[in-house]
Amino acid sequence: MSQNGTVQIESPHRPLILRSLIGPILIFLLACYLYFLTGKIDAPPSPEQLGAAFWPRMILLFLMISCGIKGGEILRGRAKGKTEANLAGAAEVNTLKLGVMIVLVIAAVYFMDVIGFPLANFLFLLLFMRIAGLRKKIVLFLTSFLGTILLLYLFVKVVYLPLPKGQWLFDDMTIGLYRILHII
């Protein structure tokens, strides 16, 4: 065992290294594709000038070089400890819970525009807190409801932020809610 407590493996574990290389290789290939796309950027107004494509090309070249550096680190085994730590860490993740939380975040953003911020936020808070482990129904409902109302007062009435009202019927519902709460 090394001085800092990590376990040093004498010989590299080939599948581990290959898995670690996937990320840099994918980023390298993406950088190559984007570099190809820079050919479609408008040419500079005069030949003496570098043009709008110069800077992104330079950045993408350096990105490709960085992927090479990272690949070199992995092959030399310098990133070994971190790679093993990551895989070990990944085993502790509740994948289903993570997946549901990600879906909730995406759904909240999507539905905010459709059904309006008040309803979308209320439902998001309710579901997210439930997924995160809060079980008491009264607390769930009250926290979501009162929290949404407080946010509406703070950001719509005080800060004048035009939060999404939703579309069609939900637009009218949101405005009706604002009138009931004396926000507008």
Place this chain on the structure above:
Amino acid sequence: MSNQWALLGTGLMNTFDPLNFSMILVGLVIGILAGALPGITMLNAIVLVLPFTYLMGIVPSLLLMTSVYCGGVFGGSITGILFNIPGDPMNVPTTWEGYKLNKKGFVSKALGMAIMCSAIGGFLSALIMTFVSPPFARVALSFSSCEYFSVVFLGLVSVVVIGTQSIGSALISLFIGLFLATVGMDEIYGAVRFTFGSRIMETGINFTTVLIGLFAIGEVLDQLSLRNKGEGEQVRTRPKTTLPRFGDLWPLRNSILRGLGIGTVIGAIPGTGATVASFVSYGVEKQVSKTPEKFGTGVWEGLAASETSINASTGGAMIPLLTLGIPGSGATAVMMGAFLLHGIQPGPLLFSKAPESVYTIFVGMLVCNLIMILAGLVTAKFFSELMRVPENILCAFIITFCFIGAFALRNNMADVWFMAAFGITGYFMRRYALPIPPMILGIILGPLAERYFLTTMIGAGNDFTVFFSRPVSACLIAISIGLLLMPFIRGLLKKRRKGPEAA
């Protein structure tokens, strides 16, 4: 000189006028709260208070805005230390050390240290601003795009060499951030890049959405997905804030002084600001440290240096605004708007036309930084109360605030989508050890770096050697290269020492 002291005396009396003093208090609280909330930011808070200054005189207006400014640059440190969520990019280095100190059980002391170092940095830089404004501004005026690029380059290099075990990962993260900054319409030629036909993408990717997503959403997903938590496990103790004693500050005096110098100088250079100051200060601190490998694990020097430099940059940023009429940062640009609203043109003539107002601002900033200690304690206590809130409730509301913060930037749902996308990306970056700060700084400084670089090239006829032929630029580039090479040199020296010892 005696006239200057007389003006300072007038400024002191004006500062303690009831209206003016109350503006300082109100501004501090608003600034700290806004700075602490990701997405709201200090800059937004200054913009929001600007309309309220229409009805006031110029002095209370500027005292209100400078107090929001001073409070705001500090505010993000509170949430950074407590929740690992920096309120603003400038608070990222503080988060690295502050949150780790929190995890080690030093949260009270870390909060107190952040408050104290911020107050020291802000107070001393305001003092410097008061007495050395004219010669300082002359130096800044001599900077061209070449020197500006070199300063930005130094900032980018600093973030690569700090806090990372893998230079390759840091470089990948940085260049991804620099690339993302090129999306949209380019500033110099007006060409549209990498929009894939989307009109929304033409306005580019706002760095605040990236910041909120990567740090806040990514952190929440990381925390809540790690293990199953029952409801009973959620309640945590409420930390207090303990101000450091002189004996705690004395060992950090060199870090504080370095942070002060770097923050004031970089703050005085228009177009850079607290973010660059914070990262450069942290990077320099790590390089001069005898134990650089400990940085990122909860090191007091790192916390002290970054916090001091952030608030030191406020005094520095006011120098070119007041003496030349050139704002040193986004916040001072808004303050310039306040000057113009009241029919006053900041610049050299300001000192002769309205000297009492100028010196009231000087004294106001000095007083503001002293009162910030109290305001910081109160606000930290308020945020500390949040630590008692069950984590599942707190995290849900953090995400909600992120939605609102992202939307508030441009009143556009596209920013909320970007924020969500980067939030999920931030989670996976954490899982696979891709450092986040280089990407953030790449997005923030990328447009500046490109603008200054291309402007320099246009002026120099594409001669790259101009960066090395101008003395200030050459020094800054040399320092940057030195910072880049330092880890390799240290490694080589270590190997050499181990070689003879092993023999």
